[in-house]
Amino acid sequence: MARKVVDEPSEDVVAVARAERQARRSPFARIALFVRQVIGELKKVVTPTRRELLGFTTVVLIFVVIMMAVVSLLDFAFSALVVFVFGDPSIAQ
Template structure:
């Protein structure tokens, strides 16, 4: 069975490719002079882009939908987020479940032994 490619893995299609010759904000291109009198241009300006439904008017309209509209919006967002989840394979799920059950069993045994030991120690100390 082939291993799935996950975000962040090497070769992920979503990985960005950077130009090695690009000038960063901290660097200045060799052909630019630093006179001190003129500001040095370091690239384009940042523009705040608005998407539909992201302004104050849209937020005000969202508040006007009422209780049931907000509840419906909540469930639409929940479904949208669940579509983004990378669900484990059956083999991964069984492995993770086994690890969790084993860890809980070990921790329960440790706490049980400590409880038993401290209980016996207290009864011995106070003559019970």
């Protein structure tokens, strides 16, 4: 099972963020800060195990197949309703 990491911002992080927000920085310093924060967030990402990945993939594929069936049935039903209401255009020719 994948390890669980709790994302709890500490008071230090909040204080540093406020101080950095108050200090006006150059555009390059802001970009560097953004990149550091992105890297920090990416370190928190937990990748799924092989078993979890296969389970998630199976669920998504089954859901997609079911939704395709529902949309196909609705398309067939609405096209039959349109032909019933307006008639078959190939007969009029």
